[in-house]
Amino acid sequence: MDFKPKIIGFLCNWCSYAGADLAGVSRIQYPPNIRIIRLMCSGRVEPYFIFEALKSGIDGVIIMGCHPGECHYMTGNYEAEMKYQLLKSLLTYVDLDNRISLEWVSASEGIRFAEVVTNFTNSIQKLGPSPLKKIDKDSELLFNLNALQIAANDYRLRALIGRKRKILDEGNVYNKKYPKEKFEDLQETAIYDEYQKNRIILYLKKENLSVKDLSERLSIAPNKILEYIVDLRGEGLIDLKDIQELTPYYTAKQEA
């Protein structure tokens, strides 16, 4: 009962921060758990910020921006939304996705701002303290979160996210609008693959492992692991270490 969630709010300067101010001017009360970090635009929110926050034991992160079409910088909030969706998908793998939220709040929505904060705080209260609060360095959760964080930085994912709006709304290189569901399937697969690949790398950083070892640790069929291994070798991220009897062992490349 004594749990007092710590929540970070990333707010854009122009609408949502102004909405928060209006809540103040109107004296609308809400729980005192949120710590607001003002940014010029919600588009500034780098997925890493959220990983950093979660890793430092923050219980919830909420991003707020201008309503669609109202971003002071025209499209920043669309960028934010794309990145948020990526984050959300990534965090489902470690069950932390319900600790982040994205909301649009305008400068005249003081009441709504308070409601949004109250609801989010309550939902985090219900979830209880973040599992990352007290955690040792070797925990699996942290391990997986690190893998996700690296995945968030993958070019393929960023490119997909970065171009998503163009591909879906404005037309791709063939001047066609790509179907949304198909795109999202593709995106989900890409996210999953990236996540698993980064887990593989992280395991291989600790010790040399075979396809079968990895299959056990990741609970993924060996043939699939092999596909990843082929990819990762192609990308020059892992190397063949040695072969024992009939089984090849792999290692992660040391960073330059």
Place this chain on the structure above:
Amino acid sequence: MEKIGAVLTIGGGIAGIQSALDLAESGFKVYLIEKTTGIGGVMAQLDKTFPTNDCSMCILSPKLVEAGRHQNIELLINAKILKVEGRAGNFKVKILKKALFINSEKCTGCGVCAEKCPVNSIDFYNEKLSRGKATFVKYPQSVPLVFSINQDNCIGCGVCEGVCKANAVEYSQKDEEVELNVGAVILAPGFDEFDPAPLKVYGYGKYRNVVSSIEFERILSASGPYSGMVLRPSDGDIPEKVAFLQCIGSRDIHHSKPYCSSVCCMYTAKEAVIAKEHQKQVNPTIFSMDIRAYGKDFDKYIIRAQDEYGIRYIRSRISLIEENPKTNNLILKYEAEDGSLITEEYNMVVLSVGLNPPDDAIELSKTFGFELNEFNFCKTSTFEPSKTSKPGIFVCGAFAAPKDIPESVIQASASAAHANILLHSARNSLVTKKEYPTEIDVAGKPPRIGIFVCHCGINIGGVVDVPGVVDYAETLENVEYAERNLYTCSADTQIKIVETIKEHNLNRVIVASCTPRTHEPLFQETIREAGLNPYLFEMSNIRDQCSWVHMHEPVAATEKSKDLVRMAVSKANKIEPLQRTILDMNHNVLVIGGGISGLTASVGFAEQGFMTYLVEKTAELGGFAKNIHASIEGSNVKEFLSNLIEKANNNENLKIFLEAEIDTIEGYVGNFKTKLKSKGNKENKNNTFEHGIIIVATGGEEYKPTEYLYSKDPRVVTQIDFEKMLFESEINKKVNKIVMIQCIGSRNDKNPYCSRVCCAEAIKNSIKLKDLHPEKEIIVLYRDIRTYGLKEQYYREARSKGVIFIRFDEKLPPELIKEEENLIIHVDSPNIGKLDLDLDLLVLSVGIHPPYESNEILAPMLKIPLNDDKFFLEAHVKLRPVDFATEGIFVCGLAHSPRSIDESIMQANAAVSRASTYLSKDEIETEGIVATVDISKCSGCGLCIETCAYNAITMDEEKMVVIINSALCKGCGACSSSCRGSAIDLLGFTNEEIYLVINEVK
């Protein structure tokens, strides 16, 4: 006579604000006079704006803050004009500043006085729907944020004086007279809403559930009386059936409001849509005569309102409302289009009231000596739509004629252009550039942080343990000094801050008080005065986002304040001075397009002494207007055009290139370089020049019809052909029956927009015909007659002269049948049924198209966008109607959207004024918060280039890394967060700084 480099703007609504900002940025001193106690006008009362549903306050408030803080703008609130003397270039104006009873220099806007005021008075901002106090501020985001006492309500209890810790209450304050010397005057007094109370038939003021549209706007607003819920005033229930009645106090000769108010059709649709959005139980019905959705993207909005939101339109004018006394429901009786009488019951009725000239119109016209028109709007002419009858006095906004926000903003800039042209020789004579001491070099020096924690009277101190916060702050890393102030923002504290910085050698400053949105610039200025770079500053919002919202949790609020201060300290330890980039500004202008817009703009620049290059792709100047003889008001277009062309030809600052097109264009604001190519004209070959500004005035084209046997039968002509017959030759004696069809090539699936000018064209030509040959019969087949604004009178004139108007439905367009040699038009009208009309001449009112091909070439060349209809897309539909997101490029005329000649002239002048804000400077300074790229980390993937909405990032093809042009960067940071290699960072909000702050939230 000496010209004065100052301008007086009357009216602090959006038009007044825009003209003041334009002129202040162009080197003029501006006095902005407002009769109430705060600027913002009607726009500050709106919930959303059409057709984008933008939150009104979100887009307005940055402008309010800018106007309130601008060095060259002086706000005079609660003020009134007494007397005017002098002539264009040099006026003396006497002004009465009425007492506020609260000293605005001392008032910090904290609001304790209003909170404690025992009197409940009426809140005008919320349209009397909620109760305010005798001590009040107009609205929470008001600029200036100073309170005043309304003596009509004040009982003189003295409570406010007692609670005001800033000692700002002055019951003895007296009215004050001031005299100003200005070179020009801009009138922007706006409009008054039509008061429906005298129209007894609607029961406004008698039946509670009949409200006016502006009251409904407040009801919709999240900051309004019902917090954005749609409730009816009689019992607070959600009204299921809401009827909107249009044209209340418009198009109504019986109540001497014969004109159309231009905006009601759209705002009604918007209110209905928002009502539905806020409360899905609400089912709106709109009663209207015509749907006048004539502006850019308006028709699409109406279609969405009907199809997506299920809003019902009924073409009828309600003649009587009665109330069911038991339920307070309202009973509406009306005649349907087919003539049947219908009675319906509604839970609530909204009266879409029209726009009246402002109350003080007559007084203003007398004081200044300019003329009003017959409706008491300011009198203007077709070719000088922003000039009054008196030289040196210009007009903008709804005072010139009812108009919407973008048109008001356009005209605001247009009137500013006239002031620019009149006073350019006196530019920069009265503005003072603030001098600051040279900046102390802090590079490499360890941070020495000073913290000032504000009590804000009792606003913070009453909840948060301020001394505790100060004690805590002292323990934080590199904090050398911490103190608390009653009001950190007061003038004496500013002096104190400067002294403290010097005394303690501080090189980073934190203020823990209210919101940086309004107060950061003030403190940044203060630390600049102490020799610190303005970016060595951080703010913690412990009032608006802490003490005010956790009033009942003092312990938690104190904890939070400490956290916020600690977060600020962690960032302050990292911040570095940021430099604003200085760019040279080339003073030449390139104008693309030699029609009326391009010519007007070119002359406007040349007359200010700016070298202007006008590029026209055809062999002749004049553009679309060459085909037009007269305007609907009867003004002679041919004559005007030839005078304008002569003016252009004779101005030595104006160089005209005919049969020329842009070959290449490179650079950015202040530094463009253009190469022309030429079709015929050898002279233009390899013509290259440098310029600082681009005006896009590429115009539009007439739709070439394929329907109704056009070009197959000589009896079928377009409106322009017909105009030629009327004005240049003669109408054949045998032609006695003429039929016109409207909306050819407009408002269809292919071209969903309204071409805006065709209704007026048709009416102009039919009046002309009736004047020449009253015996000839003319029938206009239309979907909606869109003679908005003052043009409505010509629609009435046409009808009175015997022109017959028959409506048809989009789904049942008229059919042309050729029987042997006879032409017959078959119509199925919703009001009169099926008709067969035989005719001798069929006139097609064809729409306006963008020049598709050339727009598609030019847009990517200039990196500016086109909308779905292939017109150029401005930076913001509401508040930046002539700007592009890319700086230094402006649009006007048909390149923007279909518009009439007076509107094109206005917009061309607006472009002149917007560009003058740059051209008046020798260099332009950009913000310090910009993105930078670490090229050693950049992989050249180019993702950031696509993310940037301002085209500020380009690829260095040789090195394969990106380059950020800090002159174009607006500092949003979207590039930085899309960069996978952390190569891009945003100065002022760096990754490192943010990580530090995140880690301080413990």
